[in-house]
Amino acid sequence: EVQLSESGGGLLQPGGSLRLSCAASGFTFSSYAMSWVRQAPGKGLEWVSAIAGRGGPTFYADSVKGRFTISRDNSKNTLFLQMNSLRAEDTAIYYCAKDLGVTIVEVTGLFGDWGQGTLVTVSS
Amino acid sequence: VLTQSPGTLSLSPGERATLSCRASQSIRNSYLGWYQQKPGQAPRLLIYRASNRATGIPDRFSGSGSGTDFTLTITRLEPEDFAVYFCQQYGNSALTFGGGTKVEIK
Numbered sequence: 001e002v003q004l005s006e007s008g009g010g011l012l013q014p015g016g017s018l019r020l021s022c023a024a025s026g027f028t029f030s031s032y033a034m035s036w037v038r039q040a041p042g043k044g045l046e047w048v049s050a051i052a053g054r055g056g057p058t059f060y061a062d063s064v065k066g067r068f069t070i071s072r073d074n075s076k077n078t079l080f081l082q083m084n085s086l087r088a089e090d091t092a093i094y095y096c097a098k099d100l101g102v103t104i105v106e107v108t109g110l111f112g113d114w115g116q117g118t119l120v121t122v123s124s
Numbered sequence: 125v126l127t128q129s130p131g132t133l134s135l136s137p138g139e140r141a142t143l144s145c146r147a148s149q150s151i152r153n154s155y156l157g158w159y160q161q162k163p164g165q166a167p168r169l170l171i172y173r174a175s176n177r178a179t180g181i182p183d184r185f186s187g188s189g190s191g192t193d194f195t196l197t198i199t200r201l202e203p204e205d206f207a208v209y210f211c212q213q214y215g216n217s218a219l220t221f222g223g224g225t226k227v228e229i230k
Binding site for chain 1: 155157159161165166167168169172178210212214217218219220221222223224
């Protein structure tokens, strides 16, 4: 059974930094692209970033480009999102999501499995 | 940009639900998915490539469309189907979601 478990969320001030983690199990982690998708309270879904199974290529939404960095440690089955220069509008639940099909050197961006999310609140 | 309509659909159990997703430009290879999200839960994939049901999804859910116009149909609403539904395009690297349609009990 695929399991994705996010951690690292919290409350922080504008301009701060945070690193989210997503621990994966139940599948061959390095064979699948992974993404971060966020959802502001009471709002819709917004894709944030994606990374292919082998660690590259990577992709970012314009809203986070230059501030967020996605990475993965395939030896530890863990996905990361380093978030810098945080803004109030980054407040959201952050989900990690696994591509539906095998995507070692590419990203499909079709999400077959999701974690339960971790809440990031940016407020002064 | 993906535009979903209506924003809210008020129906009774057993009725048919028809949800629309319109894209501002043609979606390559019909790379359009539909997700269901219930309160407090993560989204769940229902449909991929416009018309293919994901594993374990009941056949009362069906998807259709191509180009810029797509539809999710739920033939007979069950109590557990009342939720928010999102469409998503994955035809290019700038992945985008629609704003969602809430299917509520009338």
